[in-house]
Amino acid sequence: MPSDDDHPGSRISQQRKLAGYTQRGLAMKAGYSYSLVHQVESGHKAASPDFTAACARALRIDVAVLTGQPYMTELQQDRLAELIRPIRESLDLYDLGADPDVSTRETPRLVEAAATLCREVRATHLHKAARTLPHLITELTTAAHRKPSSELWAALGSTYRTAHDITIKLGFYDLSTIALDRMEWAAQRASDPVLSAVRQYMRGLVYHREGEHTIGLRLVDAGRQLLVQADETPESLAVAGQLHLGATVIAARARDEDVVRTRLAEAKQIADRVGEMGHVHWLSFGPTNCAAHEVSALTEMGRHGEAVAKAKEIHMPASWPASRRAHVWIDRGRSEMETGRNDAALVSITKARELAPQQTRYHPGARATIEGLVRRQRRTPDALGHISAWLGQ
Template identity: 80%
Template sequence: MPRDDHPRARIAKQRKLAGYTQHGLALKIGYSYSYVHQVEGGYKAAGPDFTAACARALHVDVTALTGQPYMTELQQDRLAELIRPIRESLDLYDLGADPDVATRETPQLVDAAGTLCEHVRATQLNKAARTLPRLITEITTAAYRTPSTELWAALGSTYRTAHDVTVKLGFYDLSTIALDRMEWAAQRASDPVLSAVRQYMRGLVYHREGEHTIGLRLVDAGHFLLDQGEETPEALAVSGQLHLGATVIAARARDADTVQTHLAEAKTIVDRIGDMSHVHWLSFGPTNWSAHELSAFTEMGKYGKAVEKARKLKMPDSWPTSRRAHVWIDRGRSEMETGRSEAALSSIAEARKLAPQQTRYHPGARATIEGLIHQQRRTPDALGYMSSWLGL
């Protein structure tokens, strides 16, 4: 890779600043010296799990190593200009009603919040990012003027969408703020289920950073919130999703027993309530259970098993585009790691066809293409084109 700001160069720089040799870093993160040497030397890709382990050991944010957000690509896609309005809308939550804003009726605002979620599930990130700031302002104003459970819950949902958008574009500082605002709205809606969803999403934030223990504690906190209320199908679906979140957190920690425990708990709920993909836009159901099983095998480095599961996984066309693309990215990574180069490139191309913006900014997709380049004696045109498109 010709770029000086490549992840391997950042890892080497931060390692030296922290005073570690390659041997020392390898001991700290639980990888072999050979693996660290190959990553820094450009012979092996820095996968998400390796990068998270380095970030944790070196006491830096994972974005310091990945280079997110990818500003050149964001500017090319005309997404960078949309971030400041989102930042402002998240910051001005406590100013009360905006006197210059006319608001729609509550049912219309609730529908608008749902439509915004649908844009993200369909990976229409540009459309969602453009709509988001104005809708946050409008629902906030309406909730201050005529407070109601419906409006506060709709605002919580809109903040959740802000988290989804900013995570997908690599602005993790904003995604954390959005989750704080989500809890602020959930408290006013007196909605423990919405608060539990927020704990699930916080757990995945710490998963990205390699803080597995904290991530699992947040999952437990989500279950505790649900236990305070009645057992409804909605609460069961969120409980099941919390278990699925715990599987990928534990998988990155290579804790196979905990992975199996949470998979089994989630399967019990799936068998009981079936497909509940409409609940808080979590996609909970049999297909999502299988997708998380695939992700768990990928995170644990059981790539052959992951490829086997991926081939058996049938995703209905009605399943959210964002989830289908994520499965293709997981599949591509496992295919790359098992030497199935053509299949891996095909999988990432499929993810790109489904969700181009999501794929372009997904660290797993970038690590897979980078890994394929390292494996090739010469770069085929299709791989070179994909690499250039990703900005590698």
């Protein structure tokens, strides 16, 4: 068992005491058993993402306070910490207009640069993407102000979405929220309701992480209302389907099985109509993503045996982005750990690491799973010890 006292359980204990709650009081307010609160705080059980979010909500603090994000030691080791300040500045200086010292490429090349940057993130090349991002935001902003066009504003909106993806994967949730605000700013100028709907989907998932399920579902439904302004196309249908999938996972964490069942069925109907679509504002909607979200929903609801069985049925195409494939392996690993399949769980997290090392290193689900495996072992196997050390645990 780890001797380090700096883990989510110890942070929950500290914040609980500061708020004046007993363990039983926190358990009642968070909706979990006293036994689980006691085991997590004492370090005998890992804090799952849903449990941590529930405690953060009960204590009225950001979930990052309990997870310890961002993981600065690991970010410094990966030379990612130094890239955050330029990203922060590029998000803050959005309203200065065209930069007189910046020369810009032609519109087609800028649009392709925005698409390339998004591909880098989906391939989880976070260091490369983070280094490129600030200048591309400046260049696109300058070009859009000099020669305004829907195409350029949409490309800028896509790039702000990429900024959200990078910052949220690295644990800088304050920046991820700002990036989504900037995304809407650009989407309005592009007159693109579909892009605005994607932004609402991503906002909903931010509140899902914080355990604010009602707000998350309202945001997702606001995205669906925005699509009323758009013509019905395969693109708008795919975004509508993705909004249903977002609602599925949010409702799952709230343990609302009726909403999970209804929204998942709606998404599957749309997926049957449009098939696999991997290039709709860089969403990977289709039957495979519906299956992946079903695994996530079952995991969130604590139906881990079903989640493992469903995960084994998914055949992820090689064309699927590494970020999505790794996420499925992380969900599978978490459910395998919870059902006592310790060796299988380690294999799943290892596969996620092989596919998307930087994403896996900073993923709360992967870290909670490995922490849980370590705490279950009387003697830590070498492979588990290595990945635990790599995660900084």
